[in-house]
Amino acid sequence: MRYAVRTTWLFAALFAGTAGAQTPPPEPPATSEIVVTGRVALTRDEARTFTNSISVPIDRQLARLGVTACPRAIGFPPAIAAEIEARIRAVASAIELPVGKADCRGNIAIIGVDDGAGLVRALEKTQSPLVYGLPSALLGRLRTMQAPARAWSLVELQNEDGIPGLTPIGAWWANLEVRRASYLAPPTQQAIQFSVVVLEWPALPGKTTTQIADYVAMRTFARTRPASGTGKVGTILSLFEPDATPPPSMTATDLAYLRALYARSAPQYARQQVREIAASLEKASQ
Numbered sequence: 001m002r003y004a005v006r007t008t009w010l011f012a013a014l015f016a017g018t019a020g021a022q023t024p025p026p027e028p029p030a031t032s033e034i035v036v037t038g039r040v041a042l043t044r045d046e047a048r049t050f051t052n053s054i055s056v057p058i059d060r061q062l063a064r065l066g067v068t069a070c071p072r073a074i075g076f077p078p079a080i081a082a083e084i085e086a087r088i089r090a091v092a093s094a095i096e097l098p099v100g101k102a103d104c105r106g107n108i109a110i111i112g113v114d115d116g117a118g119l120v121r122a123l124e125k126t127q128s129p130l131v132y133g134l135p136s137a138l139l140g141r142l143r144t145m146q147a148p149a150r151a152w153s154l155v156e157l158q159n160e161d162g163i164p165g166l167t168p169i170g171a172w173w174a175n176l177e178v179r180r181a182s183y184l185a186p187p188t189q190q191a192i193q194f195s196v197v198v199l200e201w202p203a204l205p206g207k208t209t210t211q212i213a214d215y216v217a218m219r220t221f222a223r224t225r226p227a228s229g230t231g232k233v234g235t236i237l238s239l240f241e242p243d244a245t246p247p248p249s250m251t252a253t254d255l256a257y258l259r260a261l262y263a264r265s266a267p268q269y270a271r272q273q274v275r276e277i278a279a280s281l282e283k284a285s286q
Helices: 002-015 044-054 078-094 116-125 136-144 209-220 252-261 270-285
Strands: 071-074 108-113 149-159 188-200
Touching: 044 252, 044 270, 071 078, 078 108, 078 209, 078 252, 108 116, 108 209, 116 136, 116 149, 116 188, 136 149, 149 209, 188 209, 209 252, 252 270
Parallel strands: 071 108, 108 188
Antiparallel strands: 149 188
């Protein structure tokens, strides 16, 4: 199969820095300003409904990126790949995420293919690190889903200081040292280490690089799901949804969601995160 051959250079291109890319990625932008669209006034209930509708908790927490953002667009013309990566970097800077230098090792993979299900099957067959550790149920959904966009993240459990557990030699378990215990806040956090978004080429005509990059940012800087965007709150997460009219870029609500998610450094439970995000969305919409 064609994909069986591609998976080797795909992994190499992501982790080899500029050596594996056709053109060097741009440096992080000098400003954190980013133009968004679709500002609408929200009530607290509307903001909470939106937050719950797009958020995908893991072990009662909303995961956040735990590494320096380094996007790599694979399978696109060099100029298009550079534009997508630059926009993702701009979004990262806008929400005050650290951004890797030009030669950083990729941890946000944007892969353009003709058959997303075929790529997932090839990655699974070759035991690619891009799918290592994913639950079998999730892999099954990625193989069989009828959608032009697939996204997944590899998430690591860390303690409150961002330190992962240590696995003794030959053991299948890990020791995770925590320094506090509280009923109000968890002693651990879910840190995204690597994210993949697979986009099928037939669905891309008519989409701008800004729309594609903003969609990827919303799917990789947080664990989110696609949304119809047909209600009061528009969202770039509707980009590949049938019969949706997606915005020209991420909306003010999208950007406010990401900013609120990263506003606090201390670990929280999902219910606390949702409550605070909703309050931030309501305030930002006024």
